[in-house]
Amino acid sequence: MFYARERSDPAGGVYGVEWSFTDRWGGSGRGRSVGFNLGLHVGDSSDVVEANRHGLAREFGLRLQALRFMNQQHGCEVAVSAGVKGPVAADGIISRDAGEALVVLVADCVPVLLVDRTAGYVAAVHAGRPGMVGGVVPAALAKLRELGAQEVEAVVGPSVCARCYEVPAAMRDSAADIEPVSASVSWTGTPAIDVGAGVVAQLVRGGVAVRWLPGCTREDPNLYSYRRDGQTGRFAGVVRLIAPEQVA
Structure with missing residues (x-):
């Protein structure tokens, strides 16, 4: 069920946080729906x-x-979950409610989980190539800081690696115009994009402390990958605040 999972309890007046990235195992389905x-x-x-x-x-x-799920658009819209019922049309969602968990779904794109444990905010962001180029991560950081967040930390989950993300040269060059570090080559030496590297560069430039988990979705059979399988499922990044009163 979980590719990675971690919990940090509240301490010293700061919020706790629980986050995870799921894998493709342990589901309720059978046959084609297994996973x-x-x-x-x-x-x-x-x-x-x-x-x-x-x-x-x-x-x-x-x-x-x-x-709290999103209807992900491969865009740069960032929503606040307060008062919202049902999935919101966005690629970033922010909450300060310890009674809910934010979810981002991926199958090659970059899942980003954000937390400010002092101000008490979490966010989940879906960053594919269009989102990285368009600036969905900077938009989420800007919204968090508009709301009062200052000490933001990030966990970046597994995504398709540059070796496995072959693209036309013009597409790579367009991405490199925005994030030079994203320009790469595939296993066979053809043009490729490292979306994860571009996202991490945006986070670091935004003053965020980053943990980038290893793993390539196309190479790891434990994860869903559209590039590898075509029609396939989605795994999730999930993040939830833990308020001090939730821990005895």
């Missing part, structure tokens, strides 16, 4: 996906309704 797919838009059974989402919510001690 822990959390995406409703990929042709899987809605009953299977709902059961998987219930299982994820239980791992965080929540009801399904407390998982």
